[in-house]
Amino acid sequence: xxxxxxxxxxxxxxxxxxxxxxxxxxxxxxxxxxxxxxxxxxxxxxxxxxxxxxxxxxxxxxxxxxxxxxxxxxxxxxxxxxxxxxxxxxxxxxxxxxxxxxxxxxxxxxxxxxxxxxxxxxxxxxxxxxxxxxxxxxxxxxxxxxxxxxxxxxxxxxxxxxxxxxxxxxxxxxxxxxxxxxxxxxxxxxxxxxxxxxxxxxxxxxxxxxxxxxxxxxxxxxxxxxxx
Amino acid sequence: xxxxxxxxxxxxxxxxxxxxxxxxxxxxxxxxxxxxxxxxxxxxxxxxxxxxxxxxxxxxxxxxxxxxxxxxxxxxxxxxxxxxxxxxxxxxxxxxxxxxxxxxxxxxxxxxxxxxxxxxxxxxxxxxxxxxxxxxxxxxxxxxxxxxxxxxxxxxxxxxxxxxxxxxxxxxxxxxxxxxxxxxxxxxxxxxxxxxxxxxxxxxxxxxxxxxxxxxxx
Numbered sequence: 529x530x531x532x533x534x535x536x537x538x539x540x541x542x543x544x545x546x547x548x549x550x551x552x553x554x555x556x557x558x559x560x561x562x563x564x565x566x567x568x569x570x571x572x573x574x575x576x577x578x579x580x581x582x583x584x585x586x587x588x589x590x591x592x593x594x595x596x597x598x599x600x601x602x603x604x605x606x607x608x609x610x611x612x613x614x615x616x617x618x619x620x621x622x623x624x625x626x627x628x629x630x631x632x633x634x635x636x637x638x639x640x641x642x643x644x645x646x647x648x649x650x651x652x653x654x655x656x657x658x659x660x661x662x663x664x665x666x667x668x669x670x671x672x673x674x675x676x677x678x679x680x681x682x683x684x685x686x687x688x689x690x691x692x693x694x695x696x697x698x699x700x701x702x703x704x705x706x707x708x709x710x711x712x713x714x715x716x717x718x719x720x721x722x723x724x725x726x727x728x729x730x731x732x733x734x735x736x737x738x739x740x741x742x743x744x745x746x747x748x749x750x751x752x753x754x755x756x
Numbered sequence: 757x758x759x760x761x762x763x764x765x766x767x768x769x770x771x772x773x774x775x776x777x778x779x780x781x782x783x784x785x786x787x788x789x790x791x792x793x794x795x796x797x798x799x800x801x802x803x804x805x806x807x808x809x810x811x812x813x814x815x816x817x818x819x820x821x822x823x824x825x826x827x828x829x830x831x832x833x834x835x836x837x838x839x840x841x842x843x844x845x846x847x848x849x850x851x852x853x854x855x856x857x858x859x860x861x862x863x864x865x866x867x868x869x870x871x872x873x874x875x876x877x878x879x880x881x882x883x884x885x886x887x888x889x890x891x892x893x894x895x896x897x898x899x900x901x902x903x904x905x906x907x908x909x910x911x912x913x914x915x916x917x918x919x920x921x922x923x924x925x926x927x928x929x930x931x932x933x934x935x936x937x938x939x940x941x942x943x944x945x946x947x948x949x950x951x952x953x954x955x956x957x958x959x960x961x962x963x964x965x966x967x968x969x970x971x972x973x974x
Contacts, residue, residue, distance in 0.1 A: 657843035664804055665856035665903065666833040679846060 531729075538730035539737055549710070549719075550734050557715040558742070560628050560706075561696040564635025568691045572640040573684060576647025581673065594648065597641035602634075602700030609634045610704050626707035631715070634701030639691035646690050650683025651676070682754050689750055696742065757782040757911060757942045758803060763812035765798050765966075772798045773809070773966045782817075782910075785936070785943040785958035789950070795966035796946040800913045803944060804837035817910075833860060836909040840916040842900030844888040849880070849899050852888050856907045874906035877932055894925045901929065912936060914945035918952075930955060 542550055579590055611617050613625040613633075624630045658679050662672035677684065699717040706713030708722055716735045724732035758780040765773040773795040780786060780803075788796050801807040802814070805821070805828040814821045816831055836856070844852050853871045862870065875881055878898040883891075888899060897917075904912060914933065918926050934956045936943050943958070952958070961968060 655843055657839065657841075658845075660806055660837075661839070661843045661845075662855070663806055663832060664835075664837040666829070666836075666859040666907070667855075668827070668829050671859065675845065 535730045535733050539734035542731060542734040543737060547734070549731070550738065552711045553714050553716045553719040553735055554738050554742075556628065556713065557696055557717070557739075560631040560635060560702070560715065561692055563628075563632040564639055564695045565688060565692040567632070567636045568639035568643050568695075569688045571636065572643025572691065573647045573687065575640070576644040576649075576687065577651055577673070577677070579644070580648045580651030581676075591648070594641050594645050598645055600638075600641075602638060602698040603704065604700075605634050605637050606701045606704030609637065609701070613705065625705065626709060626713060628706065628713055630705035631702050631713060634705045635695040635698075638698060638701060639694050642694050643687045643691040646687030647684055650680040650687065653683065654680045682750075685750060685753065689746055692746065693743065697739070757817060759815040760802075761813045761815075763802065763809045763814070765795075765802065765807070766810045771966055773802070773963075775799070775812075775966075775968045778961070778968050780942060780944060782942055783937050783940050785934070785956055786945070786961050787952045787956065787958050788944055788946045788961050788963065789948070790963035794963040796963055797915055798966070799963065800837060800915055800944065800946060803911070804835055804913050805832045806837065833907075834909060835911040835913065836904045836907055837913040838900055838904045838915065838917060840919055842897065844891070844896055844899060847888060848884065849875070849886050849888055849891070849902075850884040852899055853884075853903045853906050856903065860907070870906045870908075871902075874902035877905055878902045879928060893920070894922050897921050897925060898928075901932065905932070909941065911942045911944070914943065916946050916948070918947065918949065 575594075579587065579594070609630065610625070612619045613622070613630055614620055615625070624633070654676060658676045659672045662675040663669075667675060697717065699721055702708070702713070702715045702718045703721070706715065706718065708714050708718040714722075716739050720732040720735045720739075723729075723735075758778070760775055760778040763773060763775045763778070764771060788799065790796050798807070802809050808823050816834075821828065821831055845855065850871060853874055854867060857867045857870055871884065872881070875883060878901050880895065880898050880902060883895070883899070888896070891899060897920075901917070917929055917933065921929065933943060933945065944961075945952075945958075
């Protein structure tokens with residue numbers, strides 16, 4: 529128990545002393561997660577809306593595929609992207625492996641199905657009267673869909689936040705595609721894994737606390753928006 | 757205002773509506789009656805240009821409505837449907853009543869005047885800034901009515917507007933609805949109350965099993 533208490537105290541001291549190692553990892557994590565979330569939102573939201581609002585053959589199969597993609601292990605995504613970005617891979621010439629961009633690419637692949645599924649669930653849960661009401665008030669098809677998006681905006685926002693949560697909390701993609709390079713591609717999660725394995729438990733705990741704080745702040749922000 | 761010819765609406769093998777011919781004259785009030793499942797809501801949806809008939813032709817103000825060769829938004833903006841259980845958008849009462857006016861490009865003082873007038877008619881003066889989701893059921897119905905009236909539609913279609921509302925709102929709505937034909941608005945409303953055609957000085961259209969079987973003019 530003493531070990532945990534003393535480690536917790538050391539972790540708080542590390543955070544309070546603005547340790548560059550801690551804050552480099554925090555900065556990298558936030559940057560790659562934000563970047564990946566933006567692209568995942570740009571892909572996932574239209575995809576979820578499209579699947580939710582249209583009827584087409586194989587729709588059920590597409591929904592099942594989206595659900596399955598949510599459960600793909602991060603290391604599998606890492607492996608796949610590694611294959612493309614490694615020197616022998618088709619995109620190896622771009623030299624992206626072990627860069628923050630590579631982590632963003634992996635993060636987009638991880639988060640897009642989550643964003644799409646949440647957006648799809650929001651559309652399915654939306655009041656079925658929204659679109660007919662907008663249409664009968666004179667809106668065109670695009671404005672009616674825009675009105676629907678406005679009405680389910682908190683569901684869409686929750687989709688984006690869930691995508692962000694997926695990217696910021698994963699280890700596999702960041703480790704395999706970023707390479708855990710100190711001050712460059714070392715994220716909070718890869719730093720926690722590495723430092724803890726080296727016996728630097730307090731350092732790992734400091735990053736764990738920051739990670740939890742980020743999750744808390746993001747959810748508080750969502751709650752605040754919902755109350756407005 | 758409308759002429760329907762050989763209109764059929766099918767859902768799979770189920771024929772929901774099968775009307776050989778129906779004419780709805782401009783500036784009149786019609787009550788649409790019939791048992792549940794008789795096709796009343798289906799007919800309203802077709803008249804509102806929300807749902808195309810499976811077959812048949814619709815003429816509006818003498819023009820054939822052809823969905824294949826042009827958008828129906830132009831017609832939809834002349835006609836407004838008020839649902840029995842209307843949906844109010846998030847935001848204020850003002851946002852709701854302004855919605856259709858914004859779509860039609862009505863701005864500034866004209867928009868403000870129309871909103872105030874419509875809210876006055878339904879007895880909700882001073883409700884502009886109230887949150888729509890915090891209104892009572894009766895108030896929400898009135899806002900939905902104001903939202904439709906503010907558009908000054910050529911045709912107002914009402915799906916059981918007097919069901920599930922309190923006595924005060926019923927009296928108010930009957931007065932408002934009965935006054936619309938004199939202002940040039942054609943009204944078609946579904947109802948289960950056999951007294952409505954008389955009380956509202958309207959013509960009755962009776963549907964049975966999706967077919968138009970009776971029409972009575974008072």
